[in-house]
Amino acid sequence: EVQLLQSGGDLVQPGGSLRLSCAASGFTFATYTMSWVRQAPGKGLEWVSAIYGSGDTTFYADSVRGRFTISRDNSKNTLYLQLNSLTAEDTAVYYCAKPLRANYFDCWGQGTLVTVSS
């Protein structure tokens, strides 16, 4: 069974940092481009970042470029998102997502809440 198990969400002060993790199982993790998608409270979905299976190519939304860093450890089947310089606008549930095929997401993590507040 394909599973994505997330961890790392928390309450953090503005300007702070956090690292999210997504542990994958049930599929050949290293062969998939993985993404992070977020959803602010009561709002729609926003794609955040993606990383090729090899880890050598990354993509970011303009809203997070330069502040967030996506990475992966294929030996641990784990995806990461490092969040720096956080603002209240980054408050959201963050999902990791696996594609069915090229960037259509058929499997999602359970979501982890990041709250940025003083």
Next chain:
Amino acid sequence: IVLTQSPATLSLSPGERATLSCRASQSVSIHLAWYQQKPGQAPRLLMYDASNRATGIPARFSGSGSGTDFTLTISSLEPEDFAVYYCQQRFNWPLTFGGGTKVEIK
């Protein structure tokens, strides 16, 4: 690429037909997906490449369109279909989602 969904809210009764629209600011060919999301849950993939149903999706869901105009149709609404629906393009980076259409019970 900006995806604009309409209407924002659709008020219908069970058994009625739902027609949801997604318009792209530039052509995305057929590279568009639809998702369903219920409160407190992660999104679920319904359709990909505009008209292909994902695994396990009932036949009452259908998708059409290409280029800039896309439609998701639910032929006869079941109680479990009342939810929010999002379109998403994968034509180029950054990937983008539409703002969503809420299908609510009338």
